[in-house]
Amino acid sequence: MRAITVQVKKLFTAGLVVVNQGKLLLAFSNNKQAWYLPGGKIDNNETAVEALIREIREELNIELNEPGLKFYIHISATAFGEVTGIIMEQDCFLYELKETPRPSAEIKDIRYFNCYDYSFEEKQVPGVIMILEKLKKDGLVK
16 A cells, blocks of 8 residues: 655744733734734745734734734644645734734734634634634633
């Protein structure tokens, strides 16, 4: 019997975790038509922090203060809205926003969710579910 090898591609990303009053900030992607952690793909020769700062500037019109970013968790999940077989590898950073985000062209809206609120969304992103579960376990979201 021959072994079958499956080629798994990895998508390296960085995500911003902002919690306010027991809820997690999510951004609605025009491209994927779903709620995601703000952030995005890490380019070649870029660290996760550099990518996150760039992506948040592009998506939410905010300049993150690098010392304010605190590594929270790394998650691996099926990449939502991508071709089958892609695994998202995401470094997630906690951050306390001191300014109001203003969504850019690629982001339709921003909203805060707890686990209960997100459970009613038609499209649920595996990575977001993982983050919400971890935040709930840590007592940060309801």
